[in-house]
Amino acid sequence: MHALSTEYNILYNGSIALEQGKEALNASYFDNYWDVLPVERMQLSEEIIIPGQSKNENFTRAEEKAIKAIQKHSMNIEGKEKNPQMDEAYMLLGKSRYFDERFIPALEAFNYILYKYAASDKINQAKVWREKTNMRLDNNELAIKNLKRLLRQEDIEGQELADATSTLAQAYINTKVIDTAITHLETASQVTTSHDERGRYRFIQGQLYNKLGLKDSANSVFDKVIELNRKTPRIYMIAAHLEKVKNFDPEHDDRYEVAAFLRELEENRENRPFLDKIYHHTAEFYRNIESDSLAIAYYNKSLRTNSQDSYLKAKNYETLGDMYFDGSVYADAGEYYDSTMSVLPLNSKPYRVIKRKRDNLNDVIFYEGVARVNDSVLNLVHMPDDQRSKYFNNYVDELKRKAEEEKERTEAAERNNGLVTVNNQIGRSAQGGSDQATLFYFYNPTTVSYGKNEFVKIWGNRPLEDNWRLSSKGVSGLNPGNTDIDIVAPVSDDEKFNPDFYISKIPTEEKEIDSISKDRNYAYYQLGLIYKEKFKEYELAKSKFLNLLESNPEERLILPSKYNLYKIYELLGEHDEAEIAKNNIINTYPDSRYTTILKNPELVSGRDENSPQSLYEALYVQHENQEYAEVISKSEDYINRFDGDAIVPKFELLKATAKGRLYGYETYKKAINYLAVTYANTPEGKQAKNIESNILPKLAGTEFVESVDSLSVGHKVVFKFNEQKQDEILGFKTTLDTVLKHVKYYKLKSSLDVYDPKTSFVIVHGINSKQVAENFEQLIVKKDKNKIKPPYFVVSSTNYQIIQIHKNLDAYLNLYNN
Incomplete structure (x- = not known):
């Protein structure tokens, strides 16, 4: 009674739930034919599941049924199991946990079978499933050892042998022992009772032969997959055909025969679900035989199939980008690289590689746009009046023709829209349904398309962003030059179809x-x-x-x-x-x-001391030494001398920084703005743009912070020198350093800072209290008091930064009466 109830009730329902779960896994699994297929169709999820949750409710149900069978119907009498269905229950328990990706509990279930039911007819299956679980836990060597022992010690055959050898083959694939994996896949494909498995094993064999560079052997195995025809999923046959096309040798194979075969694949109605792959490999074939125009056409065909294979789409976009790059059509290449990045995982390695390629094209695309637009404008400027009139008359005629076609399409769309709406209303009325959905603008693709076209006609291709209607936004990429032609402002039909309107926009001032x-x-x-x-x-x-x-x-x-x-x-x-x-x-x-x-x-x-790079490095050293006036003067000289050289923006940035240090915030702001506008497409220009947007706003405040006597707030003692000679200031700093060495309890040090062209500071650092700073002279030992004569003032670190940025020392001294 216990055995029958277990087998035909609990385990039966549990097995059904397990099969439903496996079907759901297969339906959601997407084979990656760009790499060697795994022997088992199972995709590991990266989603973290907390205890008590499950990735698939069917596997939870199967596990519950297995547990119920064990708890309610196990008959362990005097250490011996009397219910012969218990090994089946533990197998169901292990499989449900395995497919739910809980491999440690699954391993426990399979090991229990091996420990408790050594005489079970499922013992070999349990051993195979245990090693499959070990492989999922990255114990490939252990799996290989145990499976080899199983094949050596047990005389297994049929599906059990197929499962054991295919699992062993996967372990060898994981450990990169490809030739041995091929041998075991051959055995598995011969003895398996499933044609689906046979087609998969054969296809993997062909992929492994290709990895070894044995194209003839690979093609032979792919032919065996093709011979299975409808006995296996059609994708295996199509993939085998395409792998053979990839192995095409342009020097020895008949290219016309291959081209005809690809057309046959393309035209077969049964192959429609696989057209994305067929078009892609057709494009690869034509690219291989240097028929670039046909290759480009087929890559675009593959993209238009709306494939769900993101890697395939990325491959199409990237290859088109590379082809246009090799053809020096950099603007188109950049657009294809942008599309490639849109279908790749963000911050993945392939994404970063493409992004680096794309970033390298920014400058060339910008300058090509400037050259193209400005060349067009200058051609119109220098064109004779009669040719110019003829040119724009032809242009206006073309605009009128397009406007007529657009009008006809719009009228037809409105008529069709009315007809569709009426039909839908009648149909819905007959069904008693609501007709609101058919009246909604965005539910009708015809009206949506018309609206999009009207928007582009009026506003151009504007990016989706805030304040998109502002005229300063312009139309992206259409006016890179510094012309004053307003190509964004909407025009009336009279102006649009008047050649004189366009002629009036051509620049005339010298x-x-x-x-x-x-x-x-x-x-x-x-x-x-x-x-x-x-x-x-x-x-x-x-x-x-x-x-x-x-x-x-x-x-x-x-x-x-x-x-x-x-x-x-x-x-x-x-x-x-x-x-x-x-x-x-x-x-x-x-x-x-x-x-x-x-x-x-x-x-x-050799090392040219007069080269721009050497001069820049020497000037940078002077900047570090706070020789700001000298840096500004020499930078201007070098900028004029090396005008047009790529190093000029570096000198401009160094000069802007020196001006900021010497003259303050407003001067620095103007210099940075000039650099950001004049050298916008250089690294220095982009750095200046970042400073202008993100850093300058944080430095704009001029309000001093009220000083507090806190051990966490740094304070400085500042000695001010006006128009003294540098030797005198350095002499005082040397004396001060000697005095500071004798100060007890504090580790003080001094530095020299330039304030403006006429003023310098000698600063004492290391004081964290306002009160201590104000009584600085009391820290000095008696014998050193006469050595420090110049007056000083005290300032917090925050306020000192504000003084140096905005050059408002007088305001600070007046405010705090120092």
């Missing part, structure tokens, strides 16, 4: 045209440097520098452009052009730094 030309020339120069230094695209760099020299550039850009052209000619092996460029520089600019380098090439390999 000053404005010169500004556009200068911006364009500077963009050419920066693009030449970027292509040469960052991307090693020497032909592109050469074309940019040549375009610049043909555009009547400012004098400051001519010499560095010629020198960079000389270096590019050398790198391209165009020695005759390099010699001409070298002689031109030497003859035209005999006193320049570049001529010195060309005449003395050893300066390039």
